[in-house]
Amino acid sequence: MDLALFDLDNTLIAGDSDFEWAQFLIGKGILDRALYEAKNIEFYEQYKAGTLDIDIFLDFQLRPLAAHPRALLESWQREFLSRQILPLVSEQARRLVRGHLDSGALCAIVTATNSFVTGPIVREFGIAHLIATIPAQENGQFTGRPRGLPSFREGKIVRVEAWLEALGLWWSSFDRSWFYSDSQNDLPLLSKVSNPVVVDPDATLRAHAEAAAWPIMSLLG
Template identity: 30%
Template sequence: MVPFDRTAAIFDVDDSLLDGNAGTIFTWYLYNQKAMRPEMRSRIPRIIYEYARHRLTEQDMVEVGSRCQQGLYADDLRAHAHACFERHLRKRITSGAMRHIRRHLLSGHFVLIASGSPQYIVDEVGRHLRVHAAIGTRTRIVDGKATDQIVPPVVFREGKRAAVEAVLERWDLDPARSWLYSDSVADVPLFEAVGNPVVVNPKAPFRALAERRGWEVQEWRERNRPGDQPDIADEWGSWGG
């Protein structure tokens, strides 16, 4: 019997599987908890300002999201990620993502989530969804603490494709038989590598590209959000990635 029928289902996390951006929400959680080192925390408002003025790229923000953890103990980051997920992310998982993940799991496929967001928060999403693997952007750990050194590749654009392809190769999974669900034009290199591309919640320019390429388009907007309590992610918006 061929494991997983050599088929993977790859899910982007931000603004598709989740209504929101996991890295943004986790960074602002650390900011609001005053868990960051003071020198890094003082830079966050300026970084957001520079990004809003298009002086920083999406990849810059992916890297910032991981480097802001510098100096924090890995065990503390895991605990913060768990608390952040339970408080802010669990309710943001879209119903469309849940349906498709369950369908692929019941079909015996290898289910993988991948995001440029920090590995700690991506792990929490993956654990909750019981997927087979979760890929995020990682930093080196020295003496139990996070450094500002990102473990290559940065999980964005070609780096994301490389990270996903490494997992597929490890499990002998066939990209031509596999599925990708993502909202991001930055994932075009990965869309081009799989046999079953599905574009989720695309903005207008990417929707037009998807339609020209003949890629399926779906809308995953619905999510369960109990109560009316304020959410830091609604206050601060999204960095992308």
């Protein structure tokens, strides 16, 4: 059996769901444009540069979830998926995922973006497993804080290994392990699997992939 892991943002979708979610809320007037848009762009640039402080970012990104009832958030979630995410999904990305699923591989999306935003996207791809940053809840409502270790950089390895152990598995349980990503932030997990694949990479990751002779591919439609 094989293991196939996929980053989400700028890998399986041609955009960043964290960034797009904040822009979606700004566009609806839920978040104040003057207060949030410049900060959202700043965090996104820090992420791309590999300098993001994940704790500061999560305070920014998760706080709006705590300000609204869960039912209302879920209605926005459905609109967000339809309007802003599905147009970013290429047929090439769908084929890649289907190929691994049809081969019988154990598949998961591994993303730093929180599970509320990414859950519906993962289901759209037909993948059963999501390893994401978890927004904390109390009595069914979000608190605005993360729960446990964020699924970011080295944290992705920790979270993947905890998931595998919960299934009674380990890296050695698989004939081959794959991870697809676009970002230098994912170098730790790319270096862990037997088959790293770089997808439409940033400049830093491209240089590393070329030096290491890792495959480079594009999923842009």
